[in-house]
Amino acid sequence: MEPPAAATTATKITKKHHRHVNNPFPSPPKSLPFLTGGLTFNPVTIPPSPADFPIGRDFRLHWSPKHGGLVSVTHKSRPERSIWSTVPGQAFVSAAAVETEVEESRGSFAVKDGDVHLAFDHQSVDEIRVVGSETESPAAMLTGRVFGANRKRQSKNRDALFFPHREARYTILFSQTSGNEVGFEIRIGDPNVIGIQNPESGRRLMRTTSIKKSWKKAKKGKKKKRKLGFWRSCSWNPRGFAAVTSSEDQETAAAAATATTTPAVRELNRVVVTYSSDRDEMFYGFGEQFSHMEFKGKRVPIFVQEQGIGRGDQPITFAANLVSYRAGGDWSTTYAPSPFYITSTMKSLYLQGYNYSVFDLTRHDRVQIQSHGNRMEGRILHGDTPTELIERFTASIGRPPMLPKWILSGAVVGMQGGTEAVREIWGKLEGYEVPISAFWLQDWVGQRETVIGSQLWWNWEVDNDRYGGWKELVRDLGDRNVRVMTYCNPCLAPTDGKMNRKRSHFEEAKKLDILVKDRDGQPYMVPNTAFSVGMLDFTHPKAASWFKQVLKEMVDDGVRGWMADFGEGLPVDATLFSEECPIEAHNRYPELWAQVNREFVEEWKSNRGEEDEEEDSLVFFMRAGFRDSPKYGMLFWEGDQMVSWQRNDGIKSAVVGLLSGGVSGYALNHSDIGGYCAVDVPFLFGKYRRSEELLMRWMELSAFTAVFRTHEGNKPTSNAQFYSNHNTLSQFARCAKLYKAWYFYRVQLAKEASEKGLPICRHVFLHYPNDRIAGKLTYQQFLVGTEILVVPVLDKGQKKVKAYFPKAGNSSSCCSWQHIWSGERYREEGYEAWVDAPMGFPAVFVRAGSSVGDELLSNLRSFGIL
Template sequence: MATLKITKKHHKRLNNPFPSTPTSLPVIHGSLFFNSRTLPSRQIYSFGKDFQLAWHSDNGGCISIYHQSQPTRPLWSTMPGQPFVSAALAETEVEESRGSFVVKDGLVHLVCNHQSIQEIKVINQFDDFSEGEDLVFPSGYFPEDHNQFPLLLITGWIFSGTKKNKSFPKSGLNENIPLEAKGPSTCARYWVLFDQKCNDQIGFQVKLGHPNFELRQKASPNTLGRYRGFRRRLRPFRRRKFWWCWSFAKRRGFVISSSEEEIEEMKAKESQEFNRVWFTYSSEGNERFYGFGEQFSHMDFKGKRVPIFVQEQGIGRGDQPITFAANLISYRAGGDWTTTYAPSPFYMTSKMRSIYLEGYDYSIFDLTRDDGVQIQIHGNSVQGRILHGNSPCELIECFTESVGRPPQLPEWIISGAIVGMQGGTEMVRHIWNELKTYNVPISAFWLQDWVGQRKTMIGSQLWWNWEVDTTRYLGWQQLLKDLSARQIKVMTYCNPCLALTDEKPNRRRNLFEEAKNLDILVKDKHGEPYMVPNTAFDVGMLDLTHPAATTWFKQILQEMVDDGVRGWMADFGENLPVDATLYSGEDPISAHNRYPELWAQINREFVEEWQSNHAGKEKEDPEEALVFFMRAGFRDSPKWGMLFWEGDQMVSWQTNDGIKSAVVGLLSSGISGYAFNHSDIGGYCAVNLPFIKYQRSEELLLRWMELNAFTTVFRTHEGNKPSCNRQFYSNDRTLSHFARFAKVYKAWKFYRIQLIKEASQRGLPVCRHLFLHYPDDEHVHSLTYQQFLIGSEILVVPVLDKGKNEVKAYFPVGDSCSWQHIWSGERFIKQGREVKVEAPIGYPAVFVKDGSTVGQTFLKKLRDLEIL
């Protein structure tokens, strides 16, 4: 029997600083067979209104799908002679520690790594399938949301080898993963359905029958010549006659001769479903893969295995020595290049191919082969979509048309700096006066310590009890009124967790106890509130599958907004335990990836409900609008989230978890539908230990200000150890620089408004990798953090290395225009080359398209603000 084994690593005091790579099933190899009596050597099948599937039997058989407008460009193709559907039954092992997760493959009971195609059939809307037709479809699996007939169905069998014919070694199993293979072959029916969803999207579904064991080894063919005999021995299923839904009838039994022990073992396994499915198809050696959500280390993932699981990004993520130290102190806390708050099972390629998975099962995209892609799904079925587009922008538009796009941001949040600080009422008023002296354009004060602050092992942390601490913020409502009178909003902080507050001196409500009494917290296996370790304290998590939890938390938000708050950070959402018990009863591993979307949905619903109740007031004051921003996410998060930030980067220059990673996360998330994103100015995570120190330097802070002046939102953060970090208010130089780049940010507000509107309509990000507009320039394909575009009209080449005063700017091939340097006015006409450009502090390398309306308006705004 397949089981789930979960190991908690929360409280280990010392850990391996170099944790081992998780054991995982590698690429599965096998063979493809087909029935030459039912399949012609070549055939084109039309389905929907715009797509075709081509079958040919050359080289062992191959399937390709095309848009009818481009019959020579395949959107998806199988690998000749190789299976595109495989499956297994395996144990799952999960290690968990404080928001970090590792999913492993354990004992493998069986692998069906060979596939046969019995029939490819076009299904028309009013087809009547009689009892005599050889077509079976699982109950409840016929698509309810199909838009355009005909559909296309592929049916057949998947099956394993045996010890005798030595097919198991061909499965490519890792020697470290035990395989339980005792001789009997295994087979199961499969169904693959393609249907057109809209003009440029194909839905695909893969469904498997239960594994069934034939103890006569000759029933597992390993040559095409033996296929027909094998097919005759797999006696047909009985069927029910419903045109919309075919259901299983009981399988007619095989004639077997075996011991009672073997029979009972086979019956036990036959009662289970597969829990691993592989979907395999072709790729090209020079094909680049972009997307996969918010990724911080790479832009192109060809040659890599990309796991899709929401979790903490880690501290260091491979940068040393901090990753070593983080792993030593807390199990796998360092993370690696794969760990991220907001993954997405979506990609697009340099060949303009794009696929995404639906559902929330854990998956791994294996791109290690030059000629193929293999997606491993931890489940018993696969659903997803194949997208058609002729450019990266078209593919993003197609993707976000399905998963959703963000609403337009209110103008107030993009008009000036979001001043992130802490310290209480008097400190806020003091900094406000300082900023007035330097004439800093301010949109809002973001006061995350509005709930009170406490000291823990990692630095300054908040009391997770979502009410204002009136001791720390004496005169809270008057402060908000005074700021509002100057058109400055106040933003706060919350998350879906609640801490024990017995030690908090001035608590008015105990939200943890309230939620516990309402029975709306996530439960453990004993039915008690699941206390989740988080850094130095444990918390209870709201069960967001419980309707009462939604209602209750919206009341918390309402009380916050009633005081005059107009925005908040909706933090966390990535740490749902995978052995939790939920109100909905759903599998917690799948719910884990869905949880950040539910968290975003609750916040978004509250915003929309509040706005509908204040519609009249909004007409009087269009800026009377709410905004929240968050870090955790999954595929559909752009639909629910209003604004994102990239989480907790190190206060460093490093690649995997410093200022460079902030650029990569910005651009990868933009390709994946996260149109509005930004990072903390200066980074967040500082370390002040005797043997290792990471403290925010003044140079890093100034360069991060320059970088973030060209993102959607310009927001500061003091970090987890404010006293160790240089702050925007530290001295005259930092305040002057902050004022200068708040004005630079303000100068392109007119263009930001255009791009935000475009994002809400088309899904295109504000900050863009050059691949989006120059996909034919191969040099652009290899860029990561070096430079990026604002829309299509502004090119930014930030300084991301300590002590550097020049950069290499690359001017892409594709437009007939030249680029103008905003500081010197120099024009760069030649395309396809790198040029060294001076970039001293205060003058980052920024260019506008020569002669463009956007560029000239930006330059004029800079002059008006006395920046030029």
């Protein structure tokens, strides 16, 4: 009988764009189960006692055969402390062949694991050796096999001489990439099939011409190692199997074993690595996360997408899911994930590449990373403090440039309405003595009404009907040291319905053949609310140069900044110029989008030469990102929060996103003051309108972030605005001055972000890693640098907040925090206190006696607000 034909794992992609009624409670995407298997090692080739192997000059790989075998990595400065170690006696490399299923709907994605064809959950270590021992940077290499057994088939065929046994070779290479970083690379070979002797058959396999010994029937549940010429038995033997690996008889046995089995799989497409974790270890990072700061006990998927509307807060998540498939999102959905973490025990790791991955932290004693593909690359970091680890991580991935000082100097006034509306609001703000750095006018391209509210014409040229006298407006603002900022994104909309257009960027890009294509080779029209758009293919070299020219025309009119929106929605069934897998390219696309914008900024600066002045520099801000985005992006914002007090999608989530992003390298970040997404269909979905109180409290929060910027939201007439009345204007002026008061420190912190990668806004854990209460905080409070502590009001009607003053690691260095309004001092002794926070007086503290605190208080007095 001929063996069955080989099977391949497939990717099934389902589009849900046009479904009008959907499950309001979609189940979490199905995933590969947590793989657990045994570890074996060859006693002939593996040292029988503990041994060390060099990894470069500064690291060692330690092997111990005790407790079933263990591998760990240490740094020479602290050889007693492992920065990565496996679970004793357990497989640390596994592999599988799994069907991939992806559901997609308007920027929301669900990546699922379908049928599992193979799961190699057991591992052997056959050899550990040093590669390049004669060089200055030797590497440690482990080789062996991953394998599994089909127990169902074994139970049905007790009389068979052989069982089919599949296995694959793997290699792991540990190499030093810097003085504080170890790179690891895991490669999984293609699976092959060999025969396994059936211990239940009562027969014996003999080969008298080559060997005079017989196999002894292995006993179930015991391990047996025996060198039999060029025969070798499988050292892992809980089920009583002995592996046949003779080159001749393997082929015979494999053919017999597979003659009646299911089709073989040509390729493994999941790599799984498992390693140890402490029971109480806390995990931070994973990019910009909005619901949680600490992730022990959770499965964290790493895939760029829309964050969702509600993200678990009800009833809005129910409603969003009902009308658009998975549009509500959940706790894990985010625009800017990163396969990176830091733990409370000062361990840190990140993955390289762009494959979809899941970090499974649900077990108390181990971590499991499941990654798509047949290889996994990453880095393990050494450091003694959270800030040290962030510095070393960002030294590797890249850091943002120094922001132009002008955007840090005052409020960025986000509004719409046209030239006359801008001039009118400008006059009002001058009357309230509001320090202004820029007007951000996203509707410079014109507006149209859609089902979700007012939306822009995605054709990146000024709409002269809406903004008549555009150049004069830009010039007049510039004369008063106020810049103009605009809006663009990597998508282009057909402009057939726009009568006053001068150019159609969509038609130009289509003619140049630089749009993402569908599988038929036509421009991929991506649905977006009531209209569809083409998406620029930045893997095409002409796309970047063409878009830079679009930006140049915008900047030539005097614009000095823009929102570079979107980037998270590359379809996973697209066809790209580079011919790369679109699922992998999906996570890379926001980095390409950032890179194009950043290259334009640098080229524009270079072309200006001696004419360039720092105060005339360009800046752009983005929401979508991945691991390396901080290298290319200049500034980030957190996307579209609800105009609410909610935990998962509202003012609280804005704080969590700010702090988790900061841990992950997003050092310069902020949110829309007041949030963005309003919903005004009370009889169906509830009423979500921006209240005056929410807007004013969000002003207080944003006064202590990198940039202080307003947004009218998707339904401006349903929302309270900073210009709504005297109360909102007065509060806006007060908070803008509060923001201005620490300008000197903000510039210092922005410089530190560009040089060290440390965020302006910091989770308390970063400077108090030994205080477990501080480590468990989420949105309640945060540090600005090291000298300011902010405890924002984040609940409706609240006029007091509970502040926690973390315990200093060294009692001798204990200091006091001074309340900026009352002058009352609180010592760093690890205790809580209720603090008054009436409107206009957010609970803010400075280090008593610090130069930063003294200057901030002095500036508040000079502005007349203290």
